[in-house]
Amino acid sequence: MDPRSGFCSTxxxxxxxxxNVLLPPQSASLxxxxxxxxxxxQTCRSPETTVGLIDAVTRSRITFSEIxxxxxxxxxxxxxxxxxxxxxxxxxxxPNSVHIPILYLSLFSIGVIVSPSNPTSSESEVSYQIKLSKPVIAFATSAAARKLPQLRHGTILLDSAEFDSLLTSQSGEFRDRVEVLQSDPAAILYSSGTTGRVKGVVLTHRNTVAIVAAANAVRPVRRSPPVTLxxxxxxxVYGFFYCVRAVAMGESLVWMERFDLRLMMRTIQEFRVTHVALAPPVAVAMVxxxxxxxxxxxxxxxxxxxxxxxxxxxxxxxxxxxxxxVQVAQxxxxxxxTGGVARTVxxxxxxxxxxxxxxxxxxQAKIVDPTTRIALHPLKTGELWVRGPCIMKGYLEDxxxxAAALDSEGWLRTGDLCYFDHEGYLFYVDRIKELIKYKGYQVAPAELEHVLHSHSDVVDAAVIPYPDEEAGQVPMAFVVRRSGSTINESQITDFVAKQVAPFKKIRRVSFVNSLPKNATGKxxxxxxxxxxxxxxxxxx
Structure with a gap:
C-alpha cells in the first residue's frame, strides 16, 4: 500500500x-x-456542569447529566x-429542537426505529414515507401534525404537556434494559430524491456506532470542549450524525429551529461558538x-x-x-x-x-470505470465505490x-464521479446521472457551476442538460444575478467560454430569482x- 495515497496497486x-478504530465485537448486544x-x-470530565444543548433563541441550556x-x-x-x-x-x-437528540437516543435504547422526515414535506410525501416505514407512533410539532394519518399509538406533540410529562415523570426504578443487537435497524432516513423517487435507507446500530467511533478517532485534544452550532x-443524515456525535463526544451543541443568518452571527458571538456545521447556501450567503x-x-x-x-x-x-x-472543512x-465517508481534518x-x-x-474505496468496471489508479476519474461498517443495511422494501447499490462483497456504488490524488484526498466531480452528453462528450455540470460562481455578478447558479436535436444535449445555466446587476446571457456565455473547452460551453441561460434546493442545499x-x-x- 502506498503510504501517501492509501492505494494498493495489487x-x-x-x-x-x-x-484504524477497534469497534465493539459485532455479536455484542449494544x-x-x-x-x-x-x-x-469517557470524553466529558464533568457532565453535571458541562452544557450539552443550547437553544440559540431562548438561550436555555441542558447539561449532559440532564440529557x-x-x-x-x-x-x-x-x-x-x-x-x-x-x-x-x-x-x-x-424542525430542529432540544427534544430531537433526546428522542433519538431514547428510541434507540429500547430498539424502536427512528424515522425522521422534513416537516415542510407535503402530505403526499409524508404519506409515501409512512407507507414505507410503517410507524406505530408519530412525534410532531403542532404545526406539522395535521399532515399525519391516525397511527396505532397516535401522534405525540413535542410542544405539549403530554410530551413534557413523558420526559420528566419517573415511574420509580427504570425497567431492565432492552437487548438491542448491533445488526438491528436503528433508523430509516430518506434519500434526497434529487434524481429519482425517495427511498428509505435502513441504518443499523452498528452503522451509528461506527460513524461516531470514526469521528472520535480524529478528535483533536483541546483545553476546553468545542461549541458547535x-x-x-x-x-x-448530516444533522442526524451531528446531534448524536455531539452527545457522545461531550460537545456543547447549539441548535436553531429555523436558519437565520444574523441570528447565526449573534449566536457565534454570544456562545463563543468554535465550530459551525452548515450547508453550501449558508457559506455562499456569508461571503x-x-x-x-x-x-x-x-x-x-x-x-x-x-x-x-x-x-x-x-x-x-x-x-x-x-x-x-477559519478552517473550511469539507x-x-x-x-x-451514515454520513461522512471522507472529511478534511x-x-x-x-x-x-x-x-x-x-x-x-x-x-475502503475504489474508483471504478463506469463502463468497463475496471478499478482505476490515482488521478483517474470514475465511480466511487465505498465499503466499511458504516454502509447501510439496504433500501427499505426495495x-x-x-442489489443495484450493494454488491456481494459489501461495496456501495455511490453513483458519483470522483478521483483520489497521490496524497489520498478525494475530489468530487459530479453525479453520473447528471452528466451532460454533448456530441459524445461528457460534461460535468458541477465544473461549469464552479466557473459561474466565480463571477462577481452571480449569486448562485446551476447547470442542467437541455435536449438538442444535433448535439443530443447542451449545457443550460440557471443564474441568480446579484441585486442591481444587468448582466445578460451573452456576457454569461462569453465568461464561461473563455475558461473551458469548446464542448463544455454554456449554450443557453435563464435568469431566476432563486434555485430549488433540498434541506441541505443540494x-x-x-x-x-x-x-x-x-x-x-x-x-x-
Missing part, C-alpha cells in the same frame, strides 16, 4: 490513512445509545405508558454579503464544516479572504454511508482546495434498488429540467 483498493453514553462518560436522565426517563415512559417495544417504528416530523436539519458579519465578534470561530452538497472553489477562496484564520458522504488538510478530505477510519436539478422543458413547450 487490490486496486484505497485504504484510509486515519488510525444499542447506539449504549455506545454514545459510554463514550460520553442522560431525560433519555432514560423518556425511554422508560415510552415503554410503560405508551407501550412501544423493540422493532416498532416511530415517525418524527419536526448545527444549522442543518436533524432529519437529514456574498460582507455587511452581514459587521459588528459581530466572531473571533472564537475555528472551523466551518460544509457538507450535503459541493462547495464551489470560488466560494472557498472568498471565505479564506473573508476569514483567513466532507463527502451519503445517507447510505485540521488546518493542513483544509488548505487542499476543492478536496472533500481523506477517507475516514475503517473505510430489493432491486438494494440543487434539485430535476426541477430545473422540468422548468426548462415546460418553458420550451409554452413557447411552441
Amino acid at each position: 487490490t486496486q483498493i484505497y485504504h484510509s490513512l486515519r488510525p 444499542s447506539a445509545t449504549d455506545y454514545v453514553l459510554s463514550l460520553l462518560h 442522560e436522565l431525560r433519555v432514560k426517563t423518556l425511554a422508560d415512559s415510552l415503554r410503560t405508558r405508551i407501550g412501544l417495544s423493540k422493532g416498532d417504528s416511530a415517525f418524527i416530523l419536526s 448545527c444549522t442543518v436539519p436533524y432529519f437529514h 456574498k454579503d460582507a455587511n452581514v458579519t459587521k459588528g459581530y465578534d466572531l473571533s472564537s470561530l475555528e472551523v466551518v464544516g460544509c457538507g450535503g452538497a459541493p462547495l464551489p472553489k470560488a466560494v472557498i477562496e472568498k471565505f479564506r479572504k473573508w476569514s483567513p484564520n 466532507a463527502y458522504g451519503l445517507t447510505e454511508s 485540521g488546518p493542513k488538510e483544509s488548505q487542499v482546495l476543492g478536496a472533500t478530505g481523506r477517507l475516514m477510519s475503517n473505510f 430489493e432491486a434498488a438494494t 440543487v434539485l436539478r430535476k426541477e430545473l429540467i422540468k422548468l426548462a422543458l415546460s418553458s420550451a413547450s409554452s413557447k411552441l
Whole structure:
C-alpha cells in the first residue's frame, strides 16, 4: 500500500490513512445509545456542569447529566405508558429542537426505529414515507401534525404537556434494559430524491456506532470542549450524525429551529461558538454579503464544516479572504454511508482546495470505470465505490434498488464521479446521472457551476442538460444575478467560454430569482429540467 495515497496497486483498493478504530465485537448486544453514553462518560470530565444543548433563541441550556436522565426517563415512559417495544417504528416530523437528540437516543435504547422526515414535506410525501416505514407512533410539532394519518399509538406533540410529562415523570426504578443487537435497524432516513423517487435507507446500530467511533478517532485534544452550532436539519443524515456525535463526544451543541443568518452571527458571538456545521447556501450567503458579519465578534470561530452538497472553489477562496484564520472543512458522504465517508481534518488538510478530505477510519474505496468496471489508479476519474461498517443495511422494501447499490462483497456504488490524488484526498466531480452528453462528450455540470460562481455578478447558479436535436444535449445555466446587476446571457456565455473547452460551453441561460434546493442545499436539478422543458413547450 502506498503510504501517501492509501492505494494498493495489487487490490486496486484505497485504504484510509486515519488510525484504524477497534469497534465493539459485532455479536455484542449494544444499542447506539449504549455506545454514545459510554463514550460520553469517557470524553466529558464533568457532565453535571458541562452544557450539552443550547437553544440559540431562548438561550436555555441542558447539561449532559440532564440529557442522560431525560433519555432514560423518556425511554422508560415510552415503554410503560405508551407501550412501544423493540422493532416498532416511530415517525418524527419536526424542525430542529432540544427534544430531537433526546428522542433519538431514547428510541434507540429500547430498539424502536427512528424515522425522521422534513416537516415542510407535503402530505403526499409524508404519506409515501409512512407507507414505507410503517410507524406505530408519530412525534410532531403542532404545526406539522395535521399532515399525519391516525397511527396505532397516535401522534405525540413535542410542544405539549403530554410530551413534557413523558420526559420528566419517573415511574420509580427504570425497567431492565432492552437487548438491542448491533445488526438491528436503528433508523430509516430518506434519500434526497434529487434524481429519482425517495427511498428509505435502513441504518443499523452498528452503522451509528461506527460513524461516531470514526469521528472520535480524529478528535483533536483541546483545553476546553468545542461549541458547535448545527444549522442543518436533524432529519437529514448530516444533522442526524451531528446531534448524536455531539452527545457522545461531550460537545456543547447549539441548535436553531429555523436558519437565520444574523441570528447565526449573534449566536457565534454570544456562545463563543468554535465550530459551525452548515450547508453550501449558508457559506455562499456569508461571503456574498460582507455587511452581514459587521459588528459581530466572531473571533472564537475555528472551523466551518460544509457538507450535503459541493462547495464551489470560488466560494472557498472568498471565505479564506473573508476569514483567513477559519478552517473550511469539507466532507463527502451519503445517507447510505451514515454520513461522512471522507472529511478534511485540521488546518493542513483544509488548505487542499476543492478536496472533500481523506477517507475516514475503517473505510475502503475504489474508483471504478463506469463502463468497463475496471478499478482505476490515482488521478483517474470514475465511480466511487465505498465499503466499511458504516454502509447501510439496504433500501427499505426495495430489493432491486438494494442489489443495484450493494454488491456481494459489501461495496456501495455511490453513483458519483470522483478521483483520489497521490496524497489520498478525494475530489468530487459530479453525479453520473447528471452528466451532460454533448456530441459524445461528457460534461460535468458541477465544473461549469464552479466557473459561474466565480463571477462577481452571480449569486448562485446551476447547470442542467437541455435536449438538442444535433448535439443530443447542451449545457443550460440557471443564474441568480446579484441585486442591481444587468448582466445578460451573452456576457454569461462569453465568461464561461473563455475558461473551458469548446464542448463544455454554456449554450443557453435563464435568469431566476432563486434555485430549488433540498434541506441541505443540494440543487434539485430535476426541477430545473422540468422548468426548462415546460418553458420550451409554452413557447411552441
